[in-house]
Amino acid sequence: MQEQQVLNQMVALSAKKLEMLTELKKLSEKQRKAFQDNDIAAVEPILNKKDEIISYIRKLDDAFLKASGTLKEMLRIEKLDELSKFELDGRDELKRLIADITDVVESIIKIEQDSHNNVSDMKNEISGKIKSVNAGKKAAKAYNIKPYETPSYFFDRKK
16 A cells, blocks of 8 residues: 555654754753853854755655645645554654654753753853953053154254
C-alpha cells in the first residue's frame, strides 16, 4: 500500500528531525553557558555547527512537507489530524513524534531567549565601559592642551 510507505517515510523524517533538534538544543545550552561564562571565543564554533544542523533540518522539513502533501492528496484529507480515520500503522507514532518535536522546539526557544538576554547584558556592559573610556580620553585631552605651534612672522616694534 503506497499510503503506508509515505506515512513510514514521514515517521522516519520526523524521527531524524527530533534527533537533530535534540542536538541543536544541546548546542544552544552550550552557547548559553559560554555567554554566561563570557567565553566569546567558544561561541563561534557552536554557531557554525548550529547553522549546519538548521540547514539539514530545513531539508528534512521540505521532504516532510512534500510527503505530507502527497499523503493528503492520496487520502483526500485537509489536515494530518484526519489520519485517525484511516487504519495506517505509524499514525500514532507520527503524532507522538510531532508532539515531541514541538516540545523540543519550545525548549530551544526558551534557551535562545535566555542567551539573547545574556548577550544584551554583555553588550550594555561593554557599551558602558566604552563610554567611560571615551569620557576619560576627553578629560585627558582637556588637561593636556597643546599650544598652537604656528610661528609668528610679523612683529610689531615701536621705534
